[in-house]
Amino acid sequence: MVHPERNGAELTELVRLIWAARQVGALTGAGISVASGIADFRSSGGLWSVFSPEEYATLEVFERNPAKSWKLFRCMGRELLGKEPNPAHLALVELERMGLLHGIVTQNIDTLHQQAGSSYVFEIHGEFAHVHCPACGLLRDLEAGDWLEDGPVPLCAQCGSPLKPNVVLFGESVRMLEEIWTFIAHCDLLLVIGTSAQVYPAAALPDRVWRNGGWVIECNREQALRDGSVRDRHFFVPGDVARTLPLLVDACRSHRRF
Numbered sequence: 001m002v003h004p005e006r007n008g009a010e011l012t013e014l015v016r017l018i019w020a021a022r023q024v025g026a027l028t029g030a031g032i033s034v035a036s037g038i039a040d041f042r043s044s045g046g047l048w049s050v051f052s053p054e055e056y057a058t059l060e061v062f063e064r065n066p067a068k069s070w071k072l073f074r075c076m077g078r079e080l081l082g083k084e085p086n087p088a089h090l091a092l093v094e095l096e097r098m099g100l101l102h103g104i105v106t107q108n109i110d111t112l113h114q115q116a117g118s119s120y121v122f123e124i125h126g127e128f129a130h131v132h133c134p135a136c137g138l139l140r141d142l143e144a145g146d147w148l149e150d151g152p153v154p155l156c157a158q159c160g161s162p163l164k165p166n167v168v169l170f171g172e173s174v175r176m177l178e179e180i181w182t183f184i185a186h187c188d189l190l191l192v193i194g195t196s197a198q199v200y201p202a203a204a205l206p207d208r209v210w211r212n213g214g215w216v217i218e219c220n221r222e223q224a225l226r227d228g229s230v231r232d233r234h235f236f237v238p239g240d241v242a243r244t245l246p247l248l249v250d251a252c253r254s255h256r257r258f
């Protein structure tokens, strides 16, 4: 366990690993956006406790009753839109600028990594900045009228079918898997940030890096990845990532001599 506010030998070791890695990836989840005011959908009182995913968020429900799914989408929009990146997102941008981060795989749909300025982001669950027509493939910006009022379901200007936010619903395939596997296959260090990495494909990424002979640095409130055998190449940085990540990046900057 590494406490970045204490400048101990373990922090030095962790920073040395980051500087020594050939390719560094980050896997991020809901925990990185909490400090931006976006509650984890899975937390108690979160979106999934109000709208059961099986009842509102499957492809099958959207196709049968799009108006019902749009009740959820409008709530999701109120939760996500207008939010801004926090110091954890900005710390990852800084790490990229220092040449110490080469791509981010995110489970989040809030586009805060791109808003912060990160260049290479794989959004496995899609994003909430566009709407998409499942029938003809049209993709356009999400407009205020799509979600602000309890109006009709937005329809495709090309074919008239109901549109949906450009997010992966339950029952749909996750996005960019092939690109993500190619990227992760070359990573010898993975930062796991604000996610328990319990759901596929996120759950498989740390194992892939361990099998590469690489290291995993987990930054979260609670440790979710377990140590043991190959997993000895694992550091856990406890605490709020909006506080710990900037400290970690500061430590990387001041140990540039590695």
Ligand SMILES: [Zn+2]
Binding pocket: 133, 134, 135, 136, 137, 138, 156, 157, 158, 159, 160, 161
């Ligand atoms: Zn269409």
